[in-house]
Amino acid sequence: MQFEVLAKCHTTRARVCRMKLAHGVTMLPTFMPVATQAAIKGLTPQQMEGLGVSLILNNTYHLNLRPGIKVLQEAGGAHKFQGWNHNLLTDSGGFQLVSLSKFTKITEEGALFASPFDGEPTMLTPEESMSIQHAIGADIIMQLDDVVSSLTVGPRVGEAMQRSVRWLDRCIAYHQNSGRQDKQNLFAIIQGGLDPDLRAQCLDEMVKRKDGVAGYAIGGLSGGEEKDVFWRIIKQCAEKLPEDRPRYSMGIGFAEDLLVCVALGVDMADCVFPTRTARFGVALTFKGPLNLRLGKHSREFIPIDDNCPCPTCSDGVSRALLHHTVTRETSAAHAVTLHNLTFQAQVMGRARDAIMNGTFPTYLREFFSNYFGDTGYPEWCVNALRSVGVDLLEHNTDAKVVEGDGAKWEYSDAS
Amino acid sequence: MSYTRHTSTFRFELLPSSPESTTGFGPRLGKTCLERYGEDGVLEIVTPGFITSTSRGVVPHLSRDNTDATDAIRWAHVPFETFLEHTPPVPTLQSGSHPLHKFLGFRPNQHILTMTLRDPSDDREMPANGHSFVSAYSLRGVRKVSPGDWRKYVLACDPDIAIALSDTPFTTVAHSQKRTTKSLERSAAWLADLLQAVPSPGSEGPTPRLNVFVHMAGGVIAAARHAFSVSLLEPLYEREAETIKPFTHLDEGVSGYTFDLIPLYDGLSPSSRFNPPTPSALSTVEETVEETAAALDPPHSSSPTAQLVPLLHASLVPLPKTKPRIVHSAGSPHVMLALIRDVGIDLFDAHWAQRAADIGIALDFVFPAPPGAPDAPKALGNNLYDARHAHDFSPFADSFRTCADADARPVCPCIACSPSRHAAPLRMSALDEPLSEHAPTPFTRAYVHHLLHTHEMSAHALLTAHNLSVLDAFFACVRRVLADRPADFAGEVERFCVVYDGTMAVWEEAKATWAEVALARGKGRLAREKERQEKDALGTAVEL
Numbered sequence A: 001m002q003f004e005v006l007a008k009c010h011t012t013r014a015r016v017c018r019m020k021l022a023h024g025v026t027m028l029p030t031f032m033p034v035a036t037q038a039a040i041k042g043l044t045p046q047q048m049e050g051l052g053v054s055l056i057l058n059n060t061y062h063l064n065l066r067p068g069i070k071v072l073q074e075a076g077g078a079h080k081f082q083g084w085n086h087n088l089l090t091d092s093g094g095f096q097l098v099s100l101s102k103f104t105k106i107t108e109e110g111a112l113f114a115s116p117f118d119g120e121p122t123m124l125t126p127e128e129s130m131s132i133q134h135a136i137g138a139d140i141i142m143q144l145d146d147v148v149s150s151l152t153v154g155p156r157v158g159e160a161m162q163r164s165v166r167w168l169d170r171c172i173a174y175h176q177n178s179g180r181q182d183k184q185n186l187f188a189i190i191q192g193g194l195d196p197d198l199r200a201q202c203l204d205e206m207v208k209r210k211d212g213v214a215g216y217a218i219g220g221l222s223g224g225e226e227k228d229v230f231w232r233i234i235k236q237c238a239e240k241l242p243e244d245r246p247r248y249s250m251g252i253g254f255a256e257d258l259l260v261c262v263a264l265g266v267d268m269a270d271c272v273f274p275t276r277t278a279r280f281g282v283a284l285t286f287k288g289p290l291n292l293r294l295g296k297h298s299r300e301f302i303p304i305d306d307n308c309p310c311p312t313c314s315d316g317v318s319r320a321l322l323h324h325t326v327t328r329e330t331s332a333a334h335a336v337t338l339h340n341l342t343f344q345a346q347v348m349g350r351a352r353d354a355i356m357n358g359t360f361p362t363y364l365r366e367f368f369s370n371y372f373g374d375t376g377y378p379e380w381c382v383n384a385l386r387s388v389g390v391d392l393l394e395h396n397t398d399a400k401v402v403e404g405d406g407a408k409w410e411y412s413d414a415s
Numbered sequence B: 001m002s003y004t005r006h007t008s009t010f011r012f013e014l015l016p017s018s019p020e021s022t023t024g025f026g027p028r029l030g031k032t033c034l035e036r037y038g039e040d041g042v043l044e045i046v047t048p049g050f051i052t053s054t055s056r057g058v059v060p061h062l063s064r065d066n067t068d069a070t071d072a073i074r075w076a077h078v079p080f081e082t083f084l085e086h087t088p089p090v091p092t093l094q095s096g097s098h099p100l101h102k103f104l105g106f107r108p109n110q111h112i113l114t115m116t117l118r119d120p121s122d123d124r125e126m127p128a129n130g131h132s133f134v135s136a137y138s139l140r141g142v143r144k145v146s147p148g149d150w151r152k153y154v155l156a157c158d159p160d161i162a163i164a165l166s167d168t169p170f171t172t173v174a175h176s177q178k179r180t181t182k183s184l185e186r187s188a189a190w191l192a193d194l195l196q197a198v199p200s201p202g203s204e205g206p207t208p209r210l211n212v213f214v215h216m217a218g219g220v221i222a223a224a225r226h227a228f229s230v231s232l233l234e235p236l237y238e239r240e241a242e243t244i245k246p247f248t249h250l251d252e253g254v255s256g257y258t259f260d261l262i263p264l265y266d267g268l269s270p271s272s273r274f275n276p277p278t279p280s281a282l283s284t285v286e287e288t289v290e291e292t293a294a295a296l297d298p299p300h301s302s303s304p305t306a307q308l309v310p311l312l313h314a315s316l317v318p319l320p321k322t323k324p325r326i327v328h329s330a331g332s333p334h335v336m337l338a339l340i341r342d343v344g345i346d347l348f349d350a351h352w353a354q355r356a357a358d359i360g361i362a363l364d365f366v367f368p369a370p371p372g373a374p375d376a377p378k379a380l381g382n383n384l385y386d387a388r389h390a391h392d393f394s395p396f397a398d399s400f401r402t403c404a405d406a407d408a409r410p411v412c413p414c415i416a417c418s419p420s421r422h423a424a425p426l427r428m429s430a431l432d433e434p435l436s437e438h439a440p441t442p443f444t445r446a447y448v449h450h451l452l453h454t455h456e457m458s459a460h461a462l463l464t465a466h467n468l469s470v471l472d473a474f475f476a477c478v479r480r481v482l483a484d485r486p487a488d489f490a491g492e493v494e495r496f497c498v499v500y501d502g503t504m505a506v507w508e509e510a511k512a513t514w515a516e517v518a519l520a521r522g523k524g525r526l527a528r529e530k531e532r533q534e535k536d537a538l539g540t541a542v543e544l
């Protein structure tokens, strides 16, 4: 990996970086669309290329089940298997193991779980996770970590953090012996739950191992914790992580979360949200999400967003036609997915330009004003951005502020 | 020049090379031309050819960019009934030129659109039609559509071709002869309604008119079918004559004929709810109809298709031969070939090939069939659900090469076999460097096998584009044989039926594997969708 910081925001901790991997350059900050099973829902790799996307994510747990490592090896890796010639990231498989498997028992050796095929006890060790990810061949691979829900409290959280550090050592050792460091880049995952002391310990230990890792992810969040705690953990981690390594916030996808994370110093994020919500008929826009299933769109002969460059809007596909076809025709899901991924890419692309041009604080204020102007700013966003020197309410004293998590898309358009 | 509604001219030319047949019904080579007044270019479609089926107004599984990338899609058939969920139907409110094209995303310079009320592949039982309405199906229940409503919708949407309402019963009640007679009368009256002169905007330019196709009524009673056609040729008088002025008889205003096979198959099946009455007085008509070519039909459809032929003849005998003939819901290339050969059908809908894409089949056949006799009949396609494709990194079809091959096989130009780089990828920031350049590689069976087993929708996008392209190549080759060596055509049809499995075992196999995968995922579809699924409605095998 070649990693270069091109510019830093003069106010916040946001930065623009150039990350060159074996399959090309990806500019950061960026949002990574998720192709869980080696396909972005309904789309072809050519369509993803058309959106200018250069980095997507595959899930190791799923690919290991289907098509299986043997098929991927025969194909010459996951890139060739799915016809994707650009950058690819795989997770370790640990997170899905814990969330999707019937029983999972964590031992020092690894995660013991029931095989989804025959129910037999099966062990996923750090070495095995590396080996699977080597077969998949992604440009960025993740260490196996000991995942606990962000709502867990007590000694288990510290134990998981410490084990994740030990497993990182095993992943580094295995990866270095494989001789694949020139093609595949190992990222560590910071754990420690919602406890700042544990996070600090984890950061200390993992930063010590910097020479063995190409980048860092912030794990253990996005699991229903309070947003006010969420941003503080992100801030703590981003501040402590080395300048010359990319920082990846796992499972983050709402536009407001993305921009707050970027302002706190995060470079990469992924989430299934934009593609999943598209299938349910929700289109993301700079003025907030639109639920295309609602009757009020049935006679709207305008695109989702007149100014959107996506194939759906630029071709003038009307909200009325989408209303007629969403949740009934797969092509409507494709149309909204193309749009939503473009929206995510625009949110991040505009952030890159703004950071480069020294206008990122203005971009943040404008974005939040358009997105939340009507319904109210989530208080946690206001607080998080104040912590890095941007006051969303500046010159805007009568703006409404909403307490709590303020995930606008859930209640948007409830008319 | 500004756009004026209803000024597209539809013409059909039979090419002189069409082989003559002693029965008067043989294969024909033709060309449809759609010329839009004031716009450049003529949309030419050579026949025999096909028409792409749509569901809720769109080609199932293809986003607009992928529809555009599929050259095989030149003519689309749009059943309108799903739009009856709103009053007035939403497409009728679309402003601008070519409103139906615009609303649905078809290109006036690339696509011909036919608008019809009912989905020709839907044979669900329906409440009876009335004297002045057709019962149509929408998700919000059955809707009654009068000829006046239909004309209003057609005028507002400005499709290139409109199919007149037809009284085709989909009820369980046995149809009496009186009912049949009434049905013919209604269908003729409803056609007359659509043929009324179109109000002219009054400016210069051609007189606006609709390009109207008529469904050949009469069900499975040859005599009734013949009688319907005869009625189209009879001069009208008084009020009726006034309605269709300047035409003197209905057929004069008709641009072409359509045949829906679903109600015919239903009527011919011994277990039919349609139970046709014995033809009586009019049955002498049948004697004028040639009995043809049952022997050459594929084994599986031998009786039904053979029985269809005289019924289609009965309709066509009285009518001019110069108008195009469209068949809906032909269930295989075997049936299509038989109807080209024995009836001179010009266009078929692609429902069959599109449905194959729903259930995981990549079509893989060519015409003429490859030389040599196989030990067992070859399948028309590859069931990519099947485990034998899990490690199969070959492209979708053996009969075609991909953009990456260089051999004598014809190339399949679809987005799966010959993907091409996006011409102008979006750049989301000024900093972004162009994506690294790689020649895209053809998609493999192993990949689509994986996508099918993980219920990824991308599988169906790739298969739909591929299957339509294979069907396109099939018709191109049919035309080539008819043009270059017409005398061999019947022989090639016969050989095709021997080489390729007309029983479509692969179809049943794919449906079975589809069901297993759906079951394994433990996800059932809504009951309503299940019913459509069993009826092979387009798009319904795929989970969103």
Ligand SMILES: [Zn+2]
Residues within 6 Å of the ligand: A304, A305, A308, A309, A310, A311, A312, A313, A314, A338, A339, A340, A342
């Ligand atoms: Zn858009």
Ligand SMILES: [Zn+2]
Residues within 6 Å of the ligand: B396, B412, B413, B414, B415, B416, B417, B418, B465, B466, B467, B469
């Ligand atoms: Zn193909």
